Amino acid sequence: MNTPPIPTRRGAAAARLEAPGLAARALAVKAVDGVLGQDIALEDAFEGASLEPRDLALARMIAGVSMRRYGSIGTILDSLLARGMPRKSGPLEAILITAAAQILFLDVPDHAAVDLAVRLARQDDRAQAFSGLANAVLRKVSASKEERLAALPAEADTPAWLFERWRRHYGEATAQAIIAVQRVEPALDLTVKADAAGWAARLGGRVLPTESLRLSHAGPIRALEGYEEGAWWVQDAAAALPARLLGTVEGLRVADLCAAPGGKTAQLAAAGARVTAVDRSEARLQRLTENLKRLDLSAEVVVSDVLAWKAEPFDAILLDAPCSATGTIRRHPDVAWSKSAHDIGAVADLQRRMLSRMAGLLKPGGLLVYCTCSLEAEEGEQQIAQFLERNDRFRLEPVTAAEIGGLEGAVTPEGALRTLPSLLPDEDPAMAGMDGFFAARLRYLG
Numbered sequence: 319m320n321t322p323p324i325p326t327r328r329g330a331a332a333a334r335l336e337a338p339g340l341a342a343r344a345l346a347v348k349a350v351d352g353v354l355g356q357d358i359a360l361e362d363a364f365e366g367a368s369l370e371p372r373d374l375a376l377a378r379m380i381a382g383v384s385m386r387r388y389g390s391i392g393t394i395l396d397s398l399l400a401r402g403m404p405r406k407s408g409p410l411e412a413i414l415i416t417a418a419a420q421i422l423f424l425d426v427p428d429h430a431a432v433d434l435a436v437r438l439a440r441q442d443d444r445a446q447a448f449s450g451l452a453n454a455v456l457r458k459v460s461a462s463k464e465e466r467l468a469a470l471p472a473e474a475d476t477p478a479w480l481f482e483r484w485r486r487h488y489g490e491a492t493a494q495a496i497i498a499v500q501r502v503e504p505a506l507d508l509t510v511k512a513d514a515a516g517w518a519a520r521l522g523g524r525v526l527p528t529e530s531l532r533l534s535h536a537g538p539i540r541a542l543e544g545y546e547e548g549a550w551w552v553q554d555a556a557a558a559l560p561a562r563l564l565g566t567v568e569g570l571r572v573a574d575l576c577a578a579p580g581g582k583t584a585q586l587a588a589a590g591a592r593v594t595a596v597d598r599s600e601a602r603l604q605r606l607t608e609n610l611k612r613l614d615l616s617a618e619v620v621v622s623d624v625l626a627w628k629a630e631p632f633d634a635i636l637l638d639a640p641c642s643a644t645g646t647i648r649r650h651p652d653v654a655w656s657k658s659a660h661d662i663g664a665v666a667d668l669q670r671r672m673l674s675r676m677a678g679l680l681k682p683g684g685l686l687v688y689c690t691c692s693l694e695a696e697e698g699e700q701q702i703a704q705f706l707e708r709n710d711r712f713r714l715e716p717v718t719a720a721e722i723g724g725l726e727g728a729v730t731p732e733g734a735l736r737t738l739p740s741l742l743p744d745e746d747p748a749m750a751g752m753d754g755f756f757a758a759r760l761r762y763l764g
């Protein structure tokens with residue numbers, strides 16, 4: 319792939335001399351091109367980039383909105399490219415998408431977005447032949463943006479196969495509410511070690527009924543008060559619920575399976591459990607270790623495949639199984655465009671195999687909390703119903719709304735936890751919502 323290089327500090331400085339904001343656009347193009355062409359998660363595309371903080375923030379914002387509104391942007395570009403996206407044009411598609419994102423959705427002068435996109439096209443061997451086309455198309459986007467946006471349906475930013483699944487499973491109104499939330503950049507959620515109200519006052523946030531702290535317009539995380547001293551960690555309000563379903567864990571030996579980067583390990587360790595955190599990714603466990611160090615918490619860290627791992631039985635297990643992650647689309651909009659229906663079957667099979675090993679790792683009478691950050695029933699409700707059919711030595715221990723801050727809408731008739739992006743509504747859309755999680759609490763009868 320002949321994409322613009324990730325700018326280094328020197329490169330960034332040189333690019334700024336050339337044209338202000340070019341380095342940020344180049345990085346946004348690289349990130350979007352990585353998602354679309356190389357299956358690289360958007361978040362990972364920013365690793366190793368050393369732009370000035372302002373440029374980095376701008377690059378993230380452009381790439382983020384490009385993926386959040388990818389369906390709308392793609393439809394508009396398609397209508398203007400009479401012969402479709404030119405083949406063998408390198409990063410042209412990502413250049414057009416990121417520029418159109420700025421024109422349509424960001425407070426950036428249109429002429430700057432067009433000019434910088436044309437410059438980036440000219441700098442690339444394969445895209446340069448299409449710099450004139452880029453200029454013409456983006457000018458048309460700018461000239462007719464209001465009408466073009468108004469003509470798009472509400473579902474434009476959700477892949478049809480996913481929307482159809484949610485409509486079938488949750489009904490039209492809930493599916494529409496889910497996609498409405500996903501179109502808005504979410505607030506930052508933190509889990510605090512102690513004194514949520516005090517930290518809310520200091521950081522200018524709000525304590526949610528589920529005890530997470532929510533901040534709008536937070537800026538760079540490392541610059542926030544309390545980061546260095548390890549007073550809190552970033553964790554979506556819904557992601558903070560499954561670990562709590564284990565109840566009082568003080569002094570218990572708890573296995574956190576599929577643990578990295580460690581949000582739930584931190585919760586369990588902070589609650590006094592003796593935690594063994596297992597993950598097969600050494601790199602992700604490195605992040606877990608760094609996170610725990612900052613938080614002054616400890617856990618035994620094991621690099622292993624859960625499907626092969628053996629250990630003395632635990633008092634309790636949290637299995638945060640790998641999943642399609644469709645519940646996290648509001649925070650990771652690229653997930654919507656990098657998954658297919660096939661992926662759901664594949665991860666559901668992996669989850670089934672992981673669940674089948676839990677009896678060998680749990681003491682009789684111990685609790686297992688199984689969770690996924692997916693909206694798909696195959697990875698949640700159906701997975702557990704089928705597991706209980708096959709395993710009469712496990713019994714569902716129903717979740718109550720009182721355990722999760724009174725969030726009645728998040729408890730299923732069977733007694734599992736099911737959060738949806740449309741829960742926790744708020745007058746301010748940027749302060750609304752939570753990730754889509756499923757969790758079930760099971761007692762092992764031995």
Ligand SMILES: C[S@@+](CC[C@H](N)C(=O)[O-])C[C@H]1O[C@@H](n2cnc3c(N)ncnc32)[C@H](O)[C@@H]1O
Pocket residue numbers: 575576577578579580581582583596597598599602622623624625638639640641691
């Ligand atoms: C949803 S993430 C876990 C998030 C984590 N529990 C937290 O709260 O921060 C899923 C994790 O599963 C890990 N994983 C995937 N397949 C695995 C396997 N077979 N054995 C162990 N870990 C696995 C991935 O490396 C990834 O870190």
